[in-house]
Amino acid sequence: MRILALDAATEGCSAALIGPDLALSRFEVAPRRHADLLLPMAEELLAEAGWSLHDLDALAFGRGPGAFTGLRIAAGLIQGLALGADLSVVGISDLAALAAGARRSAGVNRCLVVNDARMQEVYWAAYDFDDRDEPRCLGEEQVAPPAAVVAPAGEWYPAGNGWMAYPEALATVHAAANGPVAAIHPHALDIARLAASRVARGDAGSAADAIPVYVRDQVARKSA
Template identity: 55%
Template sequence: MRLLALDASTEACSAALLVDHEVLERYEIAPRRHAELLLPMLESLLAEAGCALGQMDVLAFGRGPGAFTGLRIAAGVAQGIALGAGLPVAPVSSLVALAQGLYRECGAERVLAGIDARMGEVYWGACRLGDEGVMVPVGEEQVCAPEAVPLPPAGKWHGVGTAWRTYGAALAARLEEYLADREGERYPRARDIAILGAQLYRQGGAVDAARALPVYLRDNVVAKNAAALHPSAVEPQEDDPPCS
């Protein structure tokens, strides 16, 4: 399998190329430079591997949750490349990618992944090790206050992501009996999105480029984005009755 992957869901920016079982990656902590870096990263990976875009089977990207601007950039780049090359797209959860990275580096099989969502909230998801060394979600992803994150199934879990850096004390107090350890200075990486995207593609979960959309989790962000794209869908029409 040949797969390109990219992520811009947090301060980190990364791209990866998976060819069979070998992964090449470009990774940089680069707030507000994702639009500048993503395409050159992808081009350099293809050049290093001696591959052409037309030889790829699928493109994977970090669909979120995460930073609003970064998610829009990643989705736009993924859609543009996939449409131009006629590739399917594998949208991968940024939270599951965090968990996959912790498993890859530390062997953690049960992970509580959290990304700082600002405004006193976290993007949150629990993951466990599934088949073929790939992490899978446990329950639904959500955005909530750190004091209100859902309790995981019994056992010891490993915390990872910027939510643990910003709200570590509140999360530890909430999850004290479940927590084995925590790492707050980790970000989703394209090399892990590549592994997850390949699994999704093999399972028939890839989508057409037009359906490669970001996942924000926050309703107000989604509503604002919808209003910008389709004002008539959210603005009252002349025939609408007045609000009481």
């Protein structure tokens, strides 16, 4: 399965290309530079592999939740590439991608992902892993004040940049964790691998389906 994936949901900007015996990626923490970096990253990876877009099976992107501008940049690029090359598209939850990254880097079995949502709120969800070693959400993705985050039962590890953004508000729940933060930013490599499993199951859409998932319904707030 040959998949190109892009992610721009947080300060981290990444692209990844996977295929048989191949896993290439680019990652950079670069706030406000996603629009400049994503397409060149993708072009570099394809050139390194010696592939064109027409050699791919599908495209994938981090569909959110995350920074609204970053999500729209990634979704827009994926839509354009998919239309131009007639490729199917898979959107992957950035919280699930973070859980998969924690599993990949630290071997965790259960993960509480908390990402900074700005406006004194966080995106959060808890995950364990199914028999395919894919993250399974224990409940639903939510946006809420940090004090509303609830730890899952049993042993778990933290992931996401929210733990650093709101250390005092999350101190009580963080104290129950079984280790340090296992992953900070979602990575396109994990998005690509999760997408490959979905494509193999026939679970992919068209360019028109490359739509961000914001979770937060209120996208603007007037000052008091």
